[in-house]
Amino acid sequence: RGLTSAQRARRRVSNALAAAGYVETPSFPFATVESNDLHGSADGGHLPSIKLANPLDGQLPFLRRSLVPGLLQVAHRNVSRGLVDLALFETGVVFLPAAGVEYGTPFVPPLGVRPDAATLAGLDASIPSQPRRVAVLLTGARVAKQPGQGAEAADLADVIDAVRTVASAAGVDVTIVQTRRAALHPGRAGDVRVGDVTVGYVGELLPAVAADADLPGRVIVAELDLDLMISLAGERVVAASLSGFPAATQDVSLVVSEAVPAAEVEAALVSGAGDLLEAVRLVDDYRGPGVDPGTKSLTYALRFRAPDRTLTAAEATEAKLAGVAAAAERFGARIRE
Structure with a gap:
């Protein structure tokens, strides 16, 4: 209060x-x-x-x-x-402070009177960002x-x-x-x-x-x-509604170059999978036998859910593959066999 x-x-x-x-x-x-x-x-x-x-x-x-x-x-x-x-x-x-800017002011407004907007703006400009x-x-x-x-x-x-x-x-x-x-x-x-x-x-x-x-x-x-x-x-908090339908969970392992950040691969999965993807989490980053030198295998746990129905395994797989396609287009990712 x-x-x-x-x-x-x-x-x-x-x-x-x-x-x-x-x-x-x-x-x-x-x-x-x-x-x-x-x-x-x-x-x-x-x-x-x-x-x-x-x-x-x-x-x-x-x-x-x-x-x-x-x-x-x-x-x-x-x-x-x-x-x-x-x-x-x-x-x-x-x-x-910004480079090349001289801060300070020779003018101090009188006490007992609120400075006008221009004076306040000038005073604010006389001090560095804080x-x-x-x-x-x-x-x-x-x-x-x-x-x-x-x-x-x-x-x-x-x-x-x-x-x-x-x-x-x-x-x-x-x-x-x-x-x-x-x-x-x-x-x-x-x-x-x-x-x-x-x-x-x-x-x-x-x-x-x-x-x-x-x-x-x-x-x-x-x-x-x-x-x-x-x-x-922002100032407003909007509560999301909770779905009463069960989730469909799947994992996917993608092989990408070691130089590709895992967060960017995750962002590609999210953008490609669409609204059915409720959550994604990186669970493994593997480098070693079984993957080519200079590459890594990133495993993500995916959770899908629809607000109005129970998803079928085919629907969840379709959304997952759409996310994989986006990662493949951006980073050349491929599913690890």
Whole structure:
């Protein structure tokens, strides 16, 4: 009550991550230019940063472009005190100045009077973009060693689950598409997308980057543009009706080039199969004997359902083959025999 829809969505996200076992750790919004470049861009190239005239810490004189450096500092502080199994998150703004733009204004409107629209627009233009983001960090054991149970290390799948938790709380559906970033391990990095819009990334830090932060072992992070995700969700939630008819389930294994992302093959299956396809999930990624070198076999579990009748096996197979045809047209996919 009394909150905007965006404020309620931000609270849902924080509460969902806390309920999933993550600890919120707000940090100061200060960074070095090197950390801004490394974590603020995909290629690690130089980016403009806002420099403080009188910083609290002379070693951190810039405003952050990413939440990840702050989480790394918090993680380092905890590890140095013997707390090595960490699941952390932070929500906060980042500061994204545009190249070649000089910010600031010599004019301050008088107090006690609301500025007109032009004055407000001028004041807004005098400060850099400050979107709100959410970031998570995992390191150490996901499950601690205990009687009858060995320790289970946190891995990339756990942070992807956190990304899906954030997306569900924000009200959007996301897909993960393989990518490359300067700070992340090749092959263990992905863009997070809502439809065709990239809203963030997830991945495992390069060992050298983790070592620079004095963190032993694997460190997995994700950072998402929370404001963008909430805007893409819209303000209205439309509940889908539930069908009382049974589902028809089938699996399909497709052989494609190793260079083809599994998410793009999945998107082709979805577009080709049509409205009868209710859900699709990647269940296996096989590379080895039985498939040609340079290729991989992707197995998807498909669930079909009609709102007005019980599907026959032939109808489900026809929809599946239509999806396979779309994947074959786009990527040369073929059914694994």
